[in-house]
Amino acid sequence: MTVVKSCIGMNVKDVSNLSDVSSVFSDLPESVKKVLLQSIFNNTGGEVVVNKDGKKEILGVPTDTALLAFGLALGGDFQAVRQASKLVKVEPFNSTKKRMGVVLELPEGGDFRAHTKGASEIILANCDKVINSNGETVPLDDASIKHLQVTINEFAYPVRPGVKESVAICRSAGITVRMVTGDNINTAKAIARECGILTDDGLAIEGPEFREKNQEELLSLIPKIQVMARSSPLDKHTLVKHLRTTFDEVVAVTGDGTNDAPALHEADIGLAMGIAGTEVAKESADVIILDDNFSTIVTVAKWGRSVYINIQKFVQFQLTVNIVALIVNFSSACLTGSAPLTAVQLLWVNMIMDTLGALALATEPPNNDLMKRPPVGKRQNFISNVMWRNILGQSFYQFTVLWLLQVKGESIFRLDGPDSNVILNTLIFNTFVFCQVFNEISSRMPIAAGLKKIPV
Ligand SMILES: Nc1ncnc2c1ncn2[C@@H]1O[C@H](COP(=O)(O)OP(=O)(O)OP(=O)(O)O)[C@@H](O)[C@H]1O
Numbered sequence: 001m002t003v004v005k006s007c008i009g010m011n012v013k014d015v016s017n018l019s020d021v022s023s024v025f026s027d028l029p030e031s032v033k034k035v036l037l038q039s040i041f042n043n044t045g046g047e048v049v050v051n052k053d054g055k056k057e058i059l060g061v062p063t064d065t066a067l068l069a070f071g072l073a074l075g076g077d078f079q080a081v082r083q084a085s086k087l088v089k090v091e092p093f094n095s096t097k098k099r100m101g102v103v104l105e106l107p108e109g110g111d112f113r114a115h116t117k118g119a120s121e122i123i124l125a126n127c128d129k130v131i132n133s134n135g136e137t138v139p140l141d142d143a144s145i146k147h148l149q150v151t152i153n154e155f156a157y158p159v160r161p162g163v164k165e166s167v168a169i170c171r172s173a174g175i176t177v178r179m180v181t182g183d184n185i186n187t188a189k190a191i192a193r194e195c196g197i198l199t200d201d202g203l204a205i206e207g208p209e210f211r212e213k214n215q216e217e218l219l220s221l222i223p224k225i226q227v228m229a230r231s232s233p234l235d236k237h238t239l240v241k242h243l244r245t246t247f248d249e250v251v252a253v254t255g256d257g258t259n260d261a262p263a264l265h266e267a268d269i270g271l272a273m274g275i276a277g278t279e280v281a282k283e284s285a286d287v288i289i290l291d292d293n294f295s296t297i298v299t300v301a302k303w304g305r306s307v308y309i310n311i312q313k314f315v316q317f318q319l320t321v322n323i324v325a326l327i328v329n330f331s332s333a334c335l336t337g338s339a340p341l342t343a344v345q346l347l348w349v350n351m352i353m354d355t356l357g358a359l360a361l362a363t364e365p366p367n368n369d370l371m372k373r374p375p376v377g378k379r380q381n382f383i384s385n386v387m388w389r390n391i392l393g394q395s396f397y398q399f400t401v402l403w404l405l406q407v408k409g410e411s412i413f414r415l416d417g418p419d420s421n422v423i424l425n426t427l428i429f430n431t432f433v434f435c436q437v438f439n440e441i442s443s444r445m446p447i448a449a450g451l452k453k454i455p456v
């Protein structure tokens with residue numbers, strides 16, 4: 001029995017230009033064509049089916065569907081190739097090993113052939129022979145290895161429009177964007193540099209190297225990591241866990257595959273892709289991005305900040321109103337025996353302030369300025385120092401005005417007669433209500449969140 005190994009190294013993301021593939025293929029020797037199609041159609045997790053309209057449909061994960069489309073563009077017949085040999089063993093694709101394989105029993109006479117396909121440089125490192133353009137199997141020499149490595153590194157993919165801009169917005173918002181991928185390091189670096197994720201002082205590392213580091217090394221390394229390539233699901237999880245626990249960061253993770261599920265689950269905010277995402281990824285996530293667009297993540301951050309700041313404004317406004325009403329009535333009751341604000345008036349204030357005033361603050365839409373501030377830290381107090389300053393400052397100012405009216409009101413407005421007390425109380429009540437107009441304006445100021453703009 002002989003086992004022949006055939007390998008396909010891959011860097012396939014999208015086979016979009018298939019039109020001139022078949023002409024190139026026609027020059028290849030028959031034996032090579034046969035092995036290639038045998039590999040593409042057998043060594044796959046996908047399938048080519050005929051749908052009810054009689055059209056061919058390719059099912060499977062993007063990498064497999066791309067390769068099957070390539071096989072069909074080469075003129076291959078999926079069913080015929082599948083029937084020509086018997087699948088003896090299938091080793092499915094796995095994100096840790098980054099390759100898959102099958103063993104076929106060849107019809108020619110009891111021989112077996114193992115096919116493997118996966119991450120280009122991993123497959124290349126396992127090869128010692130290559131089929132040349134004449135269809136002969138020859139030893140893989142240094143020159144061919146160099147040539148193949150250059151070819152692998154030349155693979156570059158166009159970055160989706162808008163990603164670069166979104167990364168820049170994230171930066172100005174104090175959000176560090178890191179790219180953790182199962183892809184080849186050179187491809188990952190090229191993409192990351194183009195999007196503005198990888199900077200000159202940043203670090204790009206490969207999963208296997210990251211895994212080797214001890215705790216101490218990780219502490220100095222992690223803040224600098226901007227790109228992690230050839231990462232396993234566990235590497236993604238480890239990075240997120242360290243960022244959250246050791247560095248006390250708020251971590252959002254985006255992912256599409258099953259291999260992203262542990263990291264999505266570990267993150268503070270897991271964002272799964274709605275279109276490309278697998279069910280497992282969606283189940284592990286907190287938010288599903290319906291359009292799979294990175295700029296939507298920026299919108300998510302913007303709305304999150306907006307809701308947080310609006311609640312802060314609401315709380316600042318409400319606390320001020322209540323502190324002033326309480327102190328005015330309490331102090332007056334202690335000193336004069338009567339409270340200037342009656343129960344009905346307080347009820348009125350509460351209804352108007354809660355339903356109209358405070359809710360107006362809570363429903364303000366987000367604006368772009370929100371993305372020019374640093375994020376709120378995990379341990380940051382909800383009522384920031386600036387909010388305390390505003391609450392106490394406003395309360396002090398309102399209390400002083402009301403107290404002055406309470407003590408000096410009658411003489412200032414020359415009130416006398418039997419109704420003077422009622423008139424004064426009405427005056428105090430109205431002044432209190434008008435003070436809230438200024439309180440509302442002061443609470444609307446973005447400073448309410450206690451955040452300073454960060455210079456860009
Ligand atoms: N079906 C497959 N069969 C064999 N190899 C595959 C298959 N799918 C992907 N690969 C290889 O594994 C690598 C990606 O591994 P993995 O799926 O773990 O990455 P990922 O973290 O999901 O990457 P991405 O950032 O592209 O989503 C690819 O670069 C490719 O070389």
Ligand SMILES: [Ca+2]
Binds near residue numbers: 256257
């Ligand atoms: Ca993926």
